[in-house]
Amino acid sequence: MAKTVEEIADAMFNMVKDAQGQKKLKPMDLTKAMVSIFGDEVDKKTCKLAIKQLIDSGKCVYTYFGGSYIELPHREGAAND
Amino acid sequence: MADNLPNTPMLDELEKGKWPSFVKEIKMAAKHGPMAADLLGQLEQSYNEKIGHWKHGGIVGVMGYGGGVIGRYSDLPQKFPNISHFHTMRINQPAGWFYTTKALRSICDIWEKRGSGLTNMHGSTGDIILLGTTTDQLEPTFTDLQGIDFDIGGSGSDLRTPSCCCGMARCEWACYDTMALTYDLTMHYQDELHRPAFPYKFKFKMSGCPNDCVASIARADMSIIGTWRDEIQVDQDAVREYADRGLDIQSDVISNCPSKCMEWDGKELHIDNSFCVRCMHCINVMPKALRPGKDRGATILIGSKAPIIEGAFLSSVLFPFIKIEPPYDMIKDTVDKMWDVWCEEGKNRERIGEFIQRVGLGNFLDAIEIDPVPEMVAHPRENPYVFYEEYYEED
Ligand code: HEM
Ligand code: HEM
Ligand code: SF4
Ligand code: SF4
Numbered sequence A: 001m002a003k004t005v006e007e008i009a010d011a012m013f014n015m016v017k018d019a020q021g022q023k024k025l026k027p028m029d030l031t032k033a034m035v036s037i038f039g040d041e042v043d044k045k046t047c048k049l050a051i052k053q054l055i056d057s058g059k060c061v062y063t064y065f066g067g068s069y070i071e072l073p074h075r076e077g078a079a080n081d
Numbered sequence B: 001m002a003d004n005l006p007n008t009p010m011l012d013e014l015e016k017g018k019w020p021s022f023v024k025e026i027k028m029a030a031k032h033g034p035m036a037a038d039l040l041g042q043l044e045q046s047y048n049e050k051i052g053h054w055k056h057g058g059i060v061g062v063m064g065y066g067g068g069v070i071g072r073y074s075d076l077p078q079k080f081p082n083i084s085h086f087h088t089m090r091i092n093q094p095a096g097w098f099y100t101t102k103a104l105r106s107i108c109d110i111w112e113k114r115g116s117g118l119t120n121m122h123g124s125t126g127d128i129i130l131l132g133t134t135t136d137q138l139e140p141t142f143t144d145l146q147g148i149d150f151d152i153g154g155s156g157s158d159l160r161t162p163s164c165c166c167g168m169a170r171c172e173w174a175c176y177d178t179m180a181l182t183y184d185l186t187m188h189y190q191d192e193l194h195r196p197a198f199p200y201k202f203k204f205k206m207s208g209c210p211n212d213c214v215a216s217i218a219r220a221d222m223s224i225i226g227t228w229r230d231e232i233q234v235d236q237d238a239v240r241e242y243a244d245r246g247l248d249i250q251s252d253v254i255s256n257c258p259s260k261c262m263e264w265d266g267k268e269l270h271i272d273n274s275f276c277v278r279c280m281h282c283i284n285v286m287p288k289a290l291r292p293g294k295d296r297g298a299t300i301l302i303g304s305k306a307p308i309i310e311g312a313f314l315s316s317v318l319f320p321f322i323k324i325e326p327p328y329d330m331i332k333d334t335v336d337k338m339w340d341v342w343c344e345e346g347k348n349r350e351r352i353g354e355f356i357q358r359v360g361l362g363n364f365l366d367a368i369e370i371d372p373v374p375e376m377v378a379h380p381r382e383n384p385y386v387f388y389e390e391y392y393e394e395d
Helices: A005-019 A027-041 A044-056 B009-015 B022-029 B035-049 B101-114 B135-147 B178-188 B190-194 B236-244 B281-285 B329-345 B352-359 B361-367
Strands: A061-065 A067-071 B054-057 B069-074 B088-091 B118-121 B128-131 B204-207 B222-228 B262-264 B269-271 B296-302 B316-322
Touching: A005 A027, A005 A044, A027 A044, A027 A067, A044 A067, B009 B022, B009 B035, B022 B035, B022 B118, B035 B118, B088 B135, B101 B118, B101 B128, B101 B135, B178 B190, B178 B204, B178 B222, B178 B329, B296 B329, B296 B352, B316 B329, B329 B352, B329 B361, B352 B361
Parallel strands: B204 B222
Antiparallel strands: A061 A067, B054 B069, B069 B088, B088 B128, B118 B128, B222 B296, B262 B269, B296 B316
């Protein structure tokens, strides 16, 4: 059965949450992980929509450290008051 | 000058001379708000100490967008509180950089209200660069800009704001409508522009002819450069008129032709178009007599970049000649296939040119389903061994 956007978004969110503070994940890392976990039940388009949902809902944010990553919203080390 | 300015003997040196001075401009901006004065103070300190005092922020942005805001913080926030936050915003410029004065004034008004008032028209990406604002002003600035139909541009691992020469709007040499293509690609790839999903940045730059006024051959992952495939149009009377008025056609035109495919007998100019490499030299020297041919399109090249991880690359040919006409399906299909393989196989922070170099052009062409043609050869091979496929034996 094909996974829904919501299911993928939840699985991605858990990955980002578990990795927070330890490893920065790129959108393609999330997509590849979904394909390796769910095989034929996901495609790249659904993954793209799931990422869109995570960002647009504010559950995750894009960050930039040489390249772009997806992380939980947080206060970064460099920030001044 | 405003009297809130810090003492900056080092910077003041840069106001001397006849050329424009960014110090003068920053001092002018200091009349409109407190950020520019602190900027001068910090910069003077940097010049004295030879140390930069900016920290990179990696997380600031506007809701839903992963690009277009470049986070900057001062590492001397106590001393220079007004530039404690000094984020840069990239704003998508109109194709060809055409504005009404009203649009320019509106942008400046917004930026004087929301940021430092300092701009860079335009950054090397092509965008309008708004320099210096605080985190809490990012969303309001974005809202204000949307109110006058401007959007944020690209940054990070996304499609960067496409940019082009002014092409057909002003230039008789444009071989295709650069502005129309730029606008079309910008609208078609909105997701890729705002939601970074690539291994690294990707840039399109469109030039209308081989003069390449946006230097796309050196600065774009995909360079789309106008050209023609028939013959240079020659007006022999106008050539003779150039000669009569003192142009030394032999030394200034013929001798500088890189493919040595022209002849001048004092009356007629002959061009062997089959050898012409479309360099534009002769046309640039005698614009009244020569012009590009009538069968116009573009050469598409891939892979140039400035030196960051690997050295600098120039783009190399992918399509020697294609017609550039809406809806540009041929370009979009190729781009989609290229992005697919690069996203799947590319390493973090590897530009597509570096990726092609790593996997080999042959494998890359296989993956995007394009047949090799001689024009793709950048230089003759150095490896003398040739293996023909029919010699391979299955074990
Ligand atoms: C002495 C003062 C400065 C000099 C000489 C300088 C020089 C440059 C040059 C040569 C470039 C690349 C060309 C371009 O993109 O147009 C650049 C880009 C940039 N600079 Fe500066 N810069 C100065 C101050 C600053 C400050 C104060 C900031 C912010 C705190 C800043 C932020 C940036 C950013 C974000 C870019 C990339 C702009 C783009 O998107 O093209 N610069 N700068
Ligand atoms: C004695 C008077 C003038 C002289 C000597 C002069 C000279 C020039 C020169 C040398 C250029 C650069 C050409 C190039 O691109 O190589 C130029 C560009 C230009 N001039 Fe003038 N100009 C004069 C008056 C004017 C006036 C009165 C106007 C408009 C009312 C005007 C509008 C322009 C424009 C729009 C450009 C093109 C700017 C661009 O490249 O974007 N000029 N002019
Ligand atoms: S690149 Fe060619 S067409 Fe475009 S502005 Fe320059 S000379 Fe004109
Ligand atoms: S365009 Fe360049 S290569 Fe072609 S004939 Fe003119 S000078 Fe020679």
